Amino acid sequence: RAKISRNRVLQIASAVVILALLFAVLFMYSEGVDFYTALYWAVITMATIGYGDVTPATPLGRAVAMVAAVAGISTFTALVSVLAEFFISSSLRRMMGMH
Amino acid sequence: RAKISRNRVLQIASAVVILALLFAVLFMYSEGVDFYTALYWAVITMATIGYGDVTPATPLGRAVAMVAAVAGISTFTALVSVLAEFFISSSLRRMMGMH
Amino acid sequence: RAKISRNRVLQIASAVVILALLFAVLFMYSEGVDFYTALYWAVITMATIGYGDVTPATPLGRAVAMVAAVAGISTFTALVSVLAEFFISSSLRRMMGMH
Amino acid sequence: RAKISRNRVLQIASAVVILALLFAVLFMYSEGVDFYTALYWAVITMATIGYGDVTPATPLGRAVAMVAAVAGISTFTALVSVLAEFFISSSLRRMMGMH
Numbered sequence: 116r117a118k119i120s121r122n123r124v125l126q127i128a129s130a131v132v133i134l135a136l137l138f139a140v141l142f143m144y145s146e147g148v149d150f151y152t153a154l155y156w157a158v159i160t161m162a163t164i165g166y167g168d169v170t171p172a173t174p175l176g177r178a179v180a181m182v183a184a185v186a187g188i189s190t191f192t193a194l195v196s197v198l199a200e201f202f203i204s205s206s207l208r209r210m211m212g213m214h
Numbered sequence: 215r216a217k218i219s220r221n222r223v224l225q226i227a228s229a230v231v232i233l234a235l236l237f238a239v240l241f242m243y244s245e246g247v248d249f250y251t252a253l254y255w256a257v258i259t260m261a262t263i264g265y266g267d268v269t270p271a272t273p274l275g276r277a278v279a280m281v282a283a284v285a286g287i288s289t290f291t292a293l294v295s296v297l298a299e300f301f302i303s304s305s306l307r308r309m310m311g312m313h
Numbered sequence: 314r315a316k317i318s319r320n321r322v323l324q325i326a327s328a329v330v331i332l333a334l335l336f337a338v339l340f341m342y343s344e345g346v347d348f349y350t351a352l353y354w355a356v357i358t359m360a361t362i363g364y365g366d367v368t369p370a371t372p373l374g375r376a377v378a379m380v381a382a383v384a385g386i387s388t389f390t391a392l393v394s395v396l397a398e399f400f401i402s403s404s405l406r407r408m409m410g411m412h
Numbered sequence: 413r414a415k416i417s418r419n420r421v422l423q424i425a426s427a428v429v430i431l432a433l434l435f436a437v438l439f440m441y442s443e444g445v446d447f448y449t450a451l452y453w454a455v456i457t458m459a460t461i462g463y464g465d466v467t468p469a470t471p472l473g474r475a476v477a478m479v480a481a482v483a484g485i486s487t488f489t490a491l492v493s494v495l496a497e498f499f500i501s502s503s504l505r506r507m508m509g510m511h
């Protein structure tokens with residue numbers, strides 16, 4: 116079971132990378148900026164830092180930002196949950212003498 | 215029990231949507247912006263991103279922002295807690311052979 | 314035990330309010346702004362939103378901001394932990410037939 | 413076991429301090445700012461506040477910011493996980509009469 120959880124952590128990490136690339140491409144086209152600026156925006160947004168040095172000016176770009184906000188929080192919550200489950204399983208196994 | 219938790223996740227997700235719409239309307243009236251700008255502000259605030267491209271200028275708008283900040287964190291914490299409970303129940307059932 | 318956890322949630326909520334007032338007073342004096350602006354800054358900072366419309370300009374004010382950042386995250390983590398403990402105790406009691 | 417968890421909380425706290433100093437030095441050199449400004453930027457970034465009053469202007473500085481964003485979230489998640497594990501172990505011991 117511990118192995119399954121480790122795989123799931125990797126799955127979520129992959130999901131974060133794929134989403135960051137996807138949102139970067141969507142932002143690049145809706146806001147007309149270069150890819151590196153769009154990727155920087157996506158990472159700073161999904162990490163919920165939001166400096167405000169790169170922000171969406173168009174209605175479409177703002178829609179992308181709102182979806183990225185929800186996705187960023189969701190994947191973060193998923194990561195926390197999976198780590199919680201991982202430690203709970205380990206604690207339970209240790210408590211019950213199943214080393 | 216797993217079903218109850220799934221319902222609770224939906225309840226919290228609904229609460230987030232209703233709060234976002236409520237804060238958007240309050241911000242729209244206190245700051246005199248259009249609904250889409252106010253909704254964009256509410257989502258970016260509740261996600262704790264806070265770009266700073268749309269911020270409250272009036273004392274009333276700042277009060278709305280402070281309440282939205284507390285509400286955003288509370289619903290996020292509620293979501294994390296409910297997901298933690300969901301995974302704990304599942305782990306316990308599996309550990310005790312109640313597949 | 315569930316009662317103890319409820320008390321602890323209240324304790325942490327009180328700690329957040331006291332810290333917000335304390336950081337607001339420190340920011341008010343180091344940055345020379347009015348109390349309401351300082352309170353708005355403290356809440357937006359401790360919620361990790363950080364719009365950037367009110368930011369410290371002095372070295373002392375920046376030190377206050379750094380301490381508020383660490384305090385905001387700590388109290389948030391404390392709240393998540395206490396809620397996790399609360400739900401774990403409840404789940405365990407229910408699983409073991411201690412309704 | 414409770415002792416091990418307390419040590420791990422200290423380990424993670426140390427990791428946060430070391431990472432903040434490391435990112436501050438990297439930002440200081442890539443962006444050409446003084447150490448105190450760079451440290452202020454690192455703390456506000458790793459806390460995911462991101463005021464936007466100090467932001468990277470160079471491609472290298474933006475790469476440092478992206479790594480700091482991921483590191484900030486990772487250490488925060490690690491801290492939450494370790495605290496969750498700590499409270500779970502305590503709850504389990506208490507439930508099973510191992511005071």
Ligand SMILES: [K+]
Nearest residue numbers: 165264363462
């Ligand atoms: K921000």
Ligand SMILES: [K+]
Nearest residue numbers: 164263362461
């Ligand atoms: K932020």
